[in-house]
Amino acid sequence: MNETIVAQTTPMGRGGVAVIRMSGAKSLSIIKQCFTSKRTTPSKGQGSLEGGTRPDCVLPHAKMTYGIVTTEVLQDDGYVVYFASPHSYTGEDTVEINCHGNQIIVDSILKRLVSLGARLARPGEFTMRALLGGKMDLVQAEAVHDLICSESLQQVEVSRAMLVGDYAQGFDKVGEGILSILAPISAALDYPDDIDLTAEYPQFVQRLQSITQEIATMCDSFERGRRQKNGVRIAIVGQTNAGKSSLINALLGYDRAIVTEIAGTTRDVVTDEYEFLGIKFFVSDTAGVRETSDIVEKKGIQKTYEQMTQSDVLLDLGGVTYEGVYVGGDFCLSKNTKIIKVHNKVDAVPHTDSTKFAVSAKCGTHIEALKKHIFDQTIDHIDVLAINNQRHYDTLTRTQDCIQSCIQSLAQNQPLDKIASDLNAAHRALSAIKGINATDQILDQIFSKFCLGK
Numbered sequence: 001m002n003e004t005i006v007a008q009t010t011p012m013g014r015g016g017v018a019v020i021r022m023s024g025a026k027s028l029s030i031i032k033q034c035f036t037s038k039r040t041t042p043s044k045g046q047g048s049l050e051g052g053t054r055p056d057c058v059l060p061h062a063k064m065t066y067g068i069v070t071t072e073v074l075q076d077d078g079y080v081v082y083f084a085s086p087h088s089y090t091g092e093d094t095v096e097i098n099c100h101g102n103q104i105i106v107d108s109i110l111k112r113l114v115s116l117g118a119r120l121a122r123p124g125e126f127t128m129r130a131l132l133g134g135k136m137d138l139v140q141a142e143a144v145h146d147l148i149c150s151e152s153l154q155q156v157e158v159s160r161a162m163l164v165g166d167y168a169q170g171f172d173k174v175g176e177g178i179l180s181i182l183a184p185i186s187a188a189l190d191y192p193d194d195i196d197l198t199a200e201y202p203q204f205v206q207r208l209q210s211i212t213q214e215i216a217t218m219c220d221s222f223e224r225g226r227r228q229k230n231g232v233r234i235a236i237v238g239q240t241n242a243g244k245s246s247l248i249n250a251l252l253g254y255d256r257a258i259v260t261e262i263a264g265t266t267r268d269v270v271t272d273e274y275e276f277l278g279i280k281f282f283v284s285d286t287a288g289v290r291e292t293s294d295i296v297e298k299k300g301i302q303k304t305y306e307q308m309t310q311s312d313v314l315l316d317l318g319g320v321t322y323e324g325v326y327v328g329g330d331f332c333l334s335k336n337t338k339i340i341k342v343h344n345k346v347d348a349v350p351h352t353d354s355t356k357f358a359v360s361a362k363c364g365t366h367i368e369a370l371k372k373h374i375f376d377q378t379i380d381h382i383d384v385l386a387i388n389n390q391r392h393y394d395t396l397t398r399t400q401d402c403i404q405s406c407i408q409s410l411a412q413n414q415p416l417d418k419i420a421s422d423l424n425a426a427h428r429a430l431s432a433i434k435g436i437n438a439t440d441q442i443l444d445q446i447f448s449k450f451c452l453g454k
Contacts, residue, residue, distance in 0.1 A: 138435025
């Protein structure tokens with residue numbers, strides 16, 4: 001944290017503008033050694049602007065200053081913005097340089113800043129400093145990464161809810177509930193001769209049960225939240241010549257998979273994506289399931305079953321077994337997998353089975369209705385506060401286990417120190433979600449996913 005760090009924050013390559021960020025105690029002194037501001041004041045009696053150098057390079061807080069950046073080999077004109085601590089992204093003195101978006105220029109400026117005392121930042125280090133400096137909690141730090149990586153409108157909205165703090169309100173409410181019980185118990189431990197809480201135990205149990213119900217509700221939202229954030233995985237499965245490749249093409253709106261009348265044309269998994277109501281759907285065409293002696297086709301069918309175990313939705317066009325062992329491998333669907341039976345080729349074959357969703361991939365009949373049906377089965381409604389992070393889900397589960405242990409201790413009239421220990425463990429587990437006392441291993445795991453400059 002004592003070092004001044006620097007990195008390009010915009011993508012590498014060519015563009016109209018590139019931005020370089022520098023953060024740390026030496027940021028202001030370093031930029032003053034290579035940047036000359038230019039005064040832009042109206043000439044007397046004129047409406048035009050005339051330029052002039054300003055050697056002292058006064059950089060006001062949070063205002064763009066136009067000037068020249070000088071490196072060992074070139075000069076470039078642009079804007080510099082200085083953010084004084086603690087009013088910056090990281091909480092440290094920060095400088096952002098807006099230069100021309102040519103990588104030669106950017107690399108030359110970076111080299112100059114490093115020669116003057118900065119060092120190149122590691123991935124996510126600016127956000128790491130914001131976390132350690134109290135500018136954001138760990139949930140918000142994760143949201144920064146999620147927002148950058150969002151590929152749909154809904155992913156942006158979910159990430160935004162995390163970033164502004166709405167998402168974490170449920171965690172805060174649970175934490176306050178735990179502390180409201182822990183406080184009198186801690187007081188009773190400090191003053192055992194003056195405070196007797198035995199009569200309060202039933203009320204504590206009731207309140208803790210209410211908290212566990214709140215946690216259970218949050219955990220129940222995980223599947224929806226995960227799908228909103230990461231997208232929904234769909235596998236189209238069925239026997240050969242059922243129209244699987246035609247269906248993926250219809251869902252995508254263009255010819256992605258080869259379609260022929262020859263059985264067994266698809267030998268491998270073909271995956272692409274479409275967006276519906278702001279949610280990403282990743283749909284996979286798979287090899288048709290049938291008995292075969294063809295080694296290549298057998299491998300394709302094995303991949304079909306593997307794809308089924310990784311999917312949220314199966315569009316079943318018929319002829320698939322959902323349990324047992326197939327081609328030498330164990331096959332087991334997740335309990336959360338949705339199976340939608342589809343009757344394809346409704347244009348040619350009459351639809352008589354009301355349990356199947358009727359479509360015609362060839363004619364496009366009911367394809368949009370099928371998309372809506374898949375959405376209803378997997379998302380149902382948009383909830384930006386649904387738990388969407390595996391770490392958060394696992395931590396809530398551990399918190400709930402600790403609270404259940406505390407309820408059991410209260411029911412058995414265990415000593416107060418045991419009850420307090422259970423509650424402290426629950427609060428510590430919950431606090432880890434927002435990064436309080438987070439281990440270096442957790443932080444490294446999260447920030448290693450970040451890009452340079454963020």
